[in-house]
Amino acid sequence: xNIVRIVVTMCMVLAIASHTSAQGKPAGAPQDxxxxxxxxxxxxxxxxxxxxxxxxxxxxxETPSPGxxxxxxxxxxxxxxxxxxxxxxxxxxxxxAEVDNKPLDPAFLGFVSIPGTPARVKVDGxxxxxxxxxxxxxxxxxxxxxxxxxxGLSDAQQSPSTTMHVRQTRVNLDFRSPTELGxxxxxxxxxxxxxxSGPVDPRMxxxxxxxxxxxxxxxxxxxxxxxxxxxxxxxxGSSVAxxxxxxxxxxxxxxxxxxxxxxxIERPETQARQITSTGAAYNPAPDVVxxxxxxxxxxxxxxGSLVRALGYRVADRRTTTLGLGGNLSGLVKLGGGDALSGxxxxxxxxxxxxxxxxxxxxxxxxxxxxxxxxxxPAFGGYISYLHKWPRRLRSTGVFGYTNxxxxxxxxxxxxxxxxxxxxxxxxxxxxxxxxxxxxLYGTHQVVSRDDAHVSRVQISAKYDFFRKRxxxx
Numbered sequence: 039x040n041i042v043r044i045v046v047t048m049c050m051v052l053a054i055a056s057h058t059s060a061q062g063k064p065a066g067a068p069q070d071x072x073x074x075x076x077x078x079x080x081x082x083x084x085x086x087x088x089x090x091x092x093x094x095x096x097x098x099x100e101t102p103s104p105g106x107x108x109x110x111x112x113x114x115x116x117x118x119x120x121x122x123x124x125x126x127x128x129x130x131x132x133x134x135a136e137v138d139n140k141p142l143d144p145a146f147l148g149f150v151s152i153p154g155t156p157a158r159v160k161v162d163g164x165x166x167x168x169x170x171x172x173x174x175x176x177x178x179x180x181x182x183x184x185x186x187x188x189x190g191l192s193d194a195q196q197s198p199s200t201t202m203h204v205r206q207t208r209v210n211l212d213f214r215s216p217t218e219l220g221x222x223x224x225x226x227x228x229x230x231x232x233x234x235s236g237p238v239d240p241r242m243x244x245x246x247x248x249x250x251x252x253x254x255x256x257x258x259x260x261x262x263x264x265x266x267x268x269x270x271x272x273x274x275g276s277s278v279a280x281x282x283x284x285x286x287x288x289x290x291x292x293x294x295x296x297x298x299x300x301x302x303i304e305r306p307e308t309q310a311r312q313i314t315s316t317g318a319a320y321n322p323a324p325d326v327v328x329x330x331x332x333x334x335x336x337x338x339x340x341x342g343s344l345v346r347a348l349g350y351r352v353a354d355r356r357t358t359t360l361g362l363g364g365n366l367s368g369l370v371k372l373g374g375g376d377a378l379s380g381x382x383x384x385x386x387x388x389x390x391x392x393x394x395x396x397x398x399x400x401x402x403x404x405x406x407x408x409x410x411x412x413x414x415p416a417f418g419g420y421i422s423y424l425h426k427w428p429r430r431l432r433s434t435g436v437f438g439y440t441n442x443x444x445x446x447x448x449x450x451x452x453x454x455x456x457x458x459x460x461x462x463x464x465x466x467x468x469x470x471x472x473x474x475x476x477x478l479y480g481t482h483q484v485v486s487r488d489d490a491h492v493s494r495v496q497i498s499a500k501y502d503f504f505r506k507r508x509x510x511x
Contacts, residue, residue, distance in 0.1 A: 124369065126268070126275075127464060127500065128270070129208075133243070135224075135257055135288075146214075155215075156215070160211070162502075162503055163210050163502075164208060164502045166207050166501075167203075167498065168202065168271070169496065169497040171199075171200045171494065172198060172199050172494050173198055173493040174198060174492050175188050182460075182478045182480060183274060183393070184440075184456035184458055184480030184482050185395060185440070186482075187481070188490065189482060189488050189489065189490045190488060205273075208228060208243070209228070209229055210229075211225075211228075212224070217249065219250070221249065223248070226244055226247075227244060228242075228244040228245075229243060243283060244258075244283065252289055253288040253289075256283060256286070258281075258282070259280065259282045259304055259391065260304065260327040260329050261280055261282070261344050261365055263367035263381060265340075266340070266368060266379040267379075268379065268460065269424055269434040269462075270462060271464070272460065272476060272478060272496060274393055275436075276381075280383055280391050280393070282391050282396075286305065287303050296333045297331065298331050299330055300329040301327070301328055307321060308321050308349055310348075310350055317352045319350050320351055320356070327344050328342070328343050336371050337377075338368055341364070341365070341366055342364065342367075343363070343365075344385065344391065345360070346360070346361030346363075346388070346413075347361070348361050348387050357411050359412055359413050361387025363383065364383070364384055365381060365383045367382070375424075377423075380419070381419060381420060383416075394418065394456060395442065414445065416441070418438070418441075419438065422434060423436075429465075430466040432464050433461070433462060434461070434462055434464075435461045436461075437457075437460075439455070439456070439457050440458075441454070441455040451484050451485070453482075453484060454484050454485050455483050456481055457481045462476035470503075470504065473497075475497050477493070477495055478493070478496065479493050
């Protein structure tokens with residue numbers, strides 16, 4: 039007992055001495071300031087986690103039970119988990135308008151309060167340098183688009199080339215403002231530097247507002263599946279994917295905790311080769327998209343449908359035809375961080391929605407009679423495999439193919455098909471720095487059966503504005 043009393047007494051004396059010493063230190067001592075800052079950071083993180091937990095509890099209470107009354111029970115794991123997808127080098131997943139406007143990170147890391155308002159904002163993005171080496175002219179020097187590979191070049195013209203640019207660098211703002219409805223209003227804006235006026239000309243990628251499940255503005259088309267994008271250095275990722283961003287009005291209805299249905303009307307644009315000297319394409323009505331999605335712990339599946347009204351007019355008449363399309367996509371997590379993803383897009387008059395066919399004037403053209411216009415059948419698909427290596431290394435392999443069924447009236451130089459192959463090795467050596475090297479190979483064939491192919495090596499370095507904890511396990 040004496041030993042216990044002695045130990046207790048010594049502890050009390052040390053505590054009093056420590057307190058007295060701290061009281062005697064001048065305010066603002068470096069060690070005290072560092073400790074206070076560390077404590078403040080811990081409190082901020084703790085409060086953010088508690089706020090996120092309370093939001094989930096409120097959402098669970100407000101969700102009606104099958105009998106119609108509010109059920110005060112915690113959200114199910116399936117309902118509260120992030121959508122089944124993968125984080126990629128380009129971080130496109132973070133720009134998606136999620137169902138119920140929920141953030142991928144429920145702790146809202148990176149958000150700061152706007153003084154004098156209840157709103158929060160996050161400034162994010164990354165700086166990226168791309169070095170691109172082509173074995174011969176590839177058409178598009180900044181992104182790998184097989185449909186732009188030039189055909190019929192002379193031997194002297196088939197020379198290798200190297201370029202460097204920072205055009206994929208991105209800056210975005212994410213605002214979250216409370217409303218009297220009990221949910222946040224989100225405004226999201228993002229730019230990169232793929233503008234048409236120069237190598238560092240800003241270009242708007244996203245600018246939209248979302249309240250609950252109503253979205254208005256410009257963002258990814260509802261026809262798209264961003265969570266199935268390959269993890270690549272190339273800005274296109276897979277040129278056969280649907281990667282269009284455009285103005286739209288969208289409503290999403292949650293069917294179950296893991297299923298939802300989205301409806302959208304989106305900007306129309308009829309792309310057509312000029313059939314006569316006085317003819318021109320026009321847009322009779324907006325594009326309509328309906329999309330179904332199923333999320334699960336091991337992956338997701340998405341099915342989208344597209345209806346378009348395509349028009350062409352000359353001096354004495356105008357003609358409209360219907361464009362119809364479908365997009366099936368998904369991702370399966372294989373364990374150990376590996377994942378298998380892919381997409382198949384098909385239909386008539388849908389070429390504008392396939393990255394590899396944008397601007398190739400192949401989605402609407404003359405039929406065999408030469409007296410009318412018809413929507414041409416198009417197909418595109420890719421499959422991607424992601425493998426995680428030790429020491430923060432990962433690799434992705436992609437194969438894609440695109441084809442357009444042509445008519446006899448098309449010129450011999452019109453697009454017929456192309457293929458796309460990608461393989462890379464990416465590394466996160468430290469903090470926010472990511473580096474990688476990627477090999478790309480593409481082919482391009484036209485109606486006359488002439489073709490060309492090109493190889494590209496891309497070396498990239500990217501630095502995120504700030505380091506975040508992983509969004510997915």
